Amino acid sequence: MNHDEAHRHLSASDKRLAQLISHSRRYEIEPNPKVRTFDALAESIAYQQLSGKAAATIWKRVRAIFPKRKFLDPKLVLETPDETLRAAGLSRSKVAALKDLAAKTIDGTVPTARAMTKMTDDEIVERLIQVRGIGRWTVEMLLLFDLGRPDVWPVHDYGVRKGFAKIFGKRKLPTPKQMVKQGQRFAPYRSALAWYCWRALDEMQQG
Structure with a gap:
């Protein structure tokens, strides 16, 4: 992804967005060459509906079950x-979700990171949401932060919707359907747009 081109495109699309970009932490997410789909999704399952600190503690304990292993082995998890x-x-x-993920990784339902380089975002979503406990939002976070896909637009994410409303001066929180329509003009760099929506929300929370 050409980050400079993404910033030029977004800045030219709207003056308010350009102003936010000029003083916010820059979007520079790159694909993680070391990512393993099973490990990334297993960690996502562990973190669901928990605070970061609590989830990190639990995930550390899960990893401790498999000492001396840099990566989790789906077969060992099933056993x-x-x-x-x-x-x-x-x-x-x-x-149950973790074991379903392991089983579907073994049978090929869950593609490897290498295989996903040849798949579209929608194809990846379609495959991964077959796993118990994995929804579209979880897959979108994988696409955005681990695979570095440039045009991920998580319209159901509350923070993205709240930040979008802040940037563009909307009194009401936009619906996911409205987000889809209003986000079209920012393609093909909506991952960066999502990033700056989160930054706008950070500014709101910091006062």
């Missing part, structure tokens, strides 16, 4: 008793 994973802090639903 691990549910009670062992529960003892690490995972809920029953998360254990």
Whole structure:
């Protein structure tokens, strides 16, 4: 992705957005060449509906079940008793989701990171949401932050919607359908737009 071109395109699209870009932390996300789909999604499952600190503690305990392994092995995860994973802090639903992810990684439903380089965003979403506990938002975060896809537009993300409303002076929170329509003019760089929506929300929260 050409970040300079993305910033030029977004800045030229709207003066208010250009002003935010000029003083915010710059969008420079690149694809992570070391990402493994199974590990990234397993961590996402562990983090769901928890604060960052609590989730990090649980995820550390899960990783400790498999010492000396840089990456998780789906086969070993499937063989691990549910009670062992529960003892690490995972809920029953998360254990079920983790094991479904492992099974679908083994049978090829979940593509490898290399395979995904030849797939469209929609194709990746369609495959990964077949996994229990994995929704569109989780896949969009993988596409945006791990795979570095340039045109991810997570219209159901509350922070993106709130930041979008702040940037463009909207009194009401836009609906996902409105976000789809109003975000079209920022393609093909809507990942960067999402980033700056989050930055706008940060500014609101900091006062």
